[in-house]
Amino acid sequence: MSADKLQNWPGVIRQYQRHLPVTEDTPIVTLGEGNTPLVPAHNFVESIGGKFELHLKYEGLNPTCSFKDRGMTMAISKAKENGAEVVICASTGNTSAAAAAYAARAKMQCVVLIPNGNIAVGKLAQALLYGSTTVAIEGNFDEALRIVRELGETGKVEVVNSINPFRIEGQKTASFEICDQLGRAPDFHFLPVGNAGNITAYWKGYKEYFSVKLSDRLPRMFGYQAAGAAPIVDGAPVEQPNTVATAIRIGNPASWDGAQAAIAESNGHINKVTDEEILAAYKRVATSDGVIVEPASAASLAGVIKANAEGMIPDGSVVTATMSGHGLKDPDNAIKNAGFEPTVVEATREAVMKVIGL
Numbered sequence: 001m002s003a004d005k006l007q008n009w010p011g012v013i014r015q016y017q018r019h020l021p022v023t024e025d026t027p028i029v030t031l032g033e034g035n036t037p038l039v040p041a042h043n044f045v046e047s048i049g050g051k052f053e054l055h056l057k058y059e060g061l062n063p064t065c066s067f068k069d070r071g072m073t074m075a076i077s078k079a080k081e082n083g084a085e086v087v088i089c090a091s092t093g094n095t096s097a098a099a100a101a102y103a104a105r106a107k108m109q110c111v112v113l114i115p116n117g118n119i120a121v122g123k124l125a126q127a128l129l130y131g132s133t134t135v136a137i138e139g140n141f142d143e144a145l146r147i148v149r150e151l152g153e154t155g156k157v158e159v160v161n162s163i164n165p166f167r168i169e170g171q172k173t174a175s176f177e178i179c180d181q182l183g184r185a186p187d188f189h190f191l192p193v194g195n196a197g198n199i200t201a202y203w204k205g206y207k208e209y210f211s212v213k214l215s216d217r218l219p220r221m222f223g224y225q226a227a228g229a230a231p232i233v234d235g236a237p238v239e240q241p242n243t244v245a246t247a248i249r250i251g252n253p254a255s256w257d258g259a260q261a262a263i264a265e266s267n268g269h270i271n272k273v274t275d276e277e278i279l280a281a282y283k284r285v286a287t288s289d290g291v292i293v294e295p296a297s298a299a300s301l302a303g304v305i306k307a308n309a310e311g312m313i314p315d316g317s318v319v320t321a322t323m324s325g326h327g328l329k330d331p332d333n334a335i336k337n338a339g340f341e342p343t344v345v346e347a348t349r350e351a352v353m354k355v356i357g358l
């Protein structure tokens with residue numbers, strides 16, 4: 001690819017417009033999202049004794065640092081096309097960051113409802129700095145989403161949560177990119193499951209690419225919920241979901257049916273991982289392969305570790321995993337869980353040499 005081409009990635013809508021519900025008249029609101037790296041994680045696999053290929057779809061490198069940008073470029077572009085002036089969403093943080101950024105570009109008002117006190121600091125910073133009207137409710141994500149649905153029914157605001165079908169349409173482009181990058185579809189795809197929009201979207205994307213012969217197979221979809229917020233695994237909504245992985249701290253997923261269909265149709269698997277397992281995977285991938293992700297993203301890697309231990313990944317398999325958001329979104333957890341602290345010494349060469357053991 002020429003350098004010129006690399007600089008001209010047009011964002012996911014223009015890149016994949018043949019596969020998306022847009023027309024010549026759709027005003028495209030983009031920040032150049034998508035085209036994120038697919039990073040091989042050899043050291044991680046070696047460290048868990050695996051004999052398969054693992055590729056991390058590093059979605060933290062999107063413009064607002066999570067995969068939510070793929071869905072939001074679609075949702076805001078379509079809202080603009082339909083003449084909306086105010087968009088609204090409930091969010092554990094990343095949807096609000098993306099909505100606020102794309103709404104700002106589209107010159108729309110954006111209202112975000114977040115659970116008070118349960119949002120990573122970087123995500124709060126984003127919503128505030130992009131200029132959205134930020135409302136922190138004394139309740140959890142599920143309660144925020146119920147209020148947003150009710151407000152949507154007034155017809156005065158456009159809801160840009162993943163109950164908006166255009167969000168799913170945009171998010172499915174991640175599967176297209178993975179197939180384009182690998183030159184084939186993977187055998188397994190691992191991802192975290194919260195509101196379950198993304199697993200629904202990825203499966204839709206893989207099926208569509210396969211049906212037009214742009215890929216040669218369909219992956220098995222492996223989804224992972226946090227043990228304290230595992231309604232799909234446990235088979236019932238969770239009243240008080242709780243997990244360190246705030247992006248998947250959801251007790252009643254909007255796309256529950258979509259997730260179940262993806263798992264059933266792909267001969268996939270859904271399971272839960274504890275916060276301990278999530279944080280161990282979170283730390284492992286940072287130290288083994290230099291990839292930092294937020295705790296929710298590490299749920300997919302905790303899933304890889306678990307599935308490998310259970311003998312579910314045959315040798316030689318090609319495995320992909322979604323690294324859904326950037327680790328710097330949540331610096332509090334990064335510092336708390338790193339397990340290292342800076343060593344403070346006097347400002348001399350000798351003192352530094354002593355620390356390194358030279």
Ligand SMILES: *Cc1c(COP(=O)(O)O)cnc(C)c1O
Nearest residue numbers: 094194195196197198247324325
């Ligand atoms: C939104 C989000 C998830 C969960 O995705 P769903 O589509 O709600 O299942 C996981 N990780 C991160 C970082 C997210 O922002």
